[in-house]
Amino acid sequence: MKVNLFLVRHGKTKENEEGRYIGRTDSGISDGGAEEIQRLKEKGVYPAEPDLVFSSPMKRCIQTSRILYPDQNIIVLSELKEINFGIFEGKNYEELNGDTDYQKWINSGGKSTIPKGESVKVFTKRVMGGMSHIREYCSRFYEPRSKTVDVVVNAVLICHGGTIMAVRSILEKGDYFDYLSENGACHMVEL
Helix, strand or coil: EEEEEEEEEEEEEEHCCCEECCCCCCCCHHHHHHHHHHHHHHHCCCCCCCCCCEEEEHHHHHHHHHHCCCCCCCECCCCCCHHHHHHHHCHHHHHHHHHHHEEEEECCCCCCCCCCCCHHHHHHHHHHHHHHHHHHHHHHHHHHHHCCCCCCEEEEECHHHHHHHHHHHHHHHCCCCHHHHCCEEEEEEEE
């Protein structure tokens, strides 16, 4: 069985528009973010009829999934939440400028553990655990068909920029920060 997984970053939130770090903050998408997702959907950026749709449990991802796939069952996986930004949560660069802990994190290339948060390494391990669940779910769901034919499962994951960076850095064997992704972007990987 082959799984084509389309990674979709959620629509913009007010905090995204303000350049804030948001991980645990359960913000919904802004009106502009919802309109942008709808426009991209109408342009055909996303798979029209995926076999399965997965999502982070965060409101911004659920709302995006409802715009894109209003009639589909959404499978929610908690491992796919955004990185925990700890003491940087809700703040932007200007507010953090001059903060010693923030400067240490920046100097580490974003690789050190965020105070009261996660490191990229721990976060990536969590996210890849979620990828294992997606693969297992696809295998169980399509197992009867896979014994008679080669099955290709087209699945969509609505998630966060950091989640996309973690998945792509492992599957495409690059650096985490090579895979920055705009809100509403869609990238395909093979599981």
